[in-house]
Amino acid sequence: MRLYRYGLQQNGITQFFPILRLPVPVNPQPQPVTYTDARNILQNLLNDLTEVKNTLEPIKDNKVKLPLRIGLTRMDFNANGKLEPNESFWKTLSLLTGIQATEKAAQTASS
Incomplete structure (x- = not known):
């Protein structure tokens, strides 16, 4: 994840942007981030969201149900190639x- 690569830190500014509030672990050796890097992070997010939109938008049937176990979805926050x-x-x-949840509740809610 690029936010880890560049050492995202939580502060008063990042709290206003949902994608920047993700619990990215502290990177002990972050790479310097340039304006171009920051633009690329946002452009990649936009590209990913556009791909999702283009995939789902053609579905017009309101009765379609897509099983999604979002509670068990994982993101590689520390960019180590493993889903921990x-x-x-x-x-x-x-x-x-601050809502306390458990893995069992996540499994039940997303079934």
């Missing part, structure tokens, strides 16, 4: 909202 237990959506949601 502490990188799950339900743990991230708990950290961001």
Whole structure:
């Protein structure tokens, strides 16, 4: 994840941007970030969201249901190539909202 690569730190500014409130671990050796790097991070996010929109937008049937176990979804926050237990959506949601959740509850809610 590029936010880890560049050493994202939580502060008064990042709290206003949901994508920047993600629990990115401290990178002991962050790379310097340039204006171009920052633009590329945002452009890649926009490209990914556009791809999702283009995939789902043609579906017009309101009765379509897509099973999505979002509570068990994981993001590689520390960019080590591994999806670790502490990188799950339900743990991230708990950290961001203060709502206490468990993996069992996440499995039940997303089934």
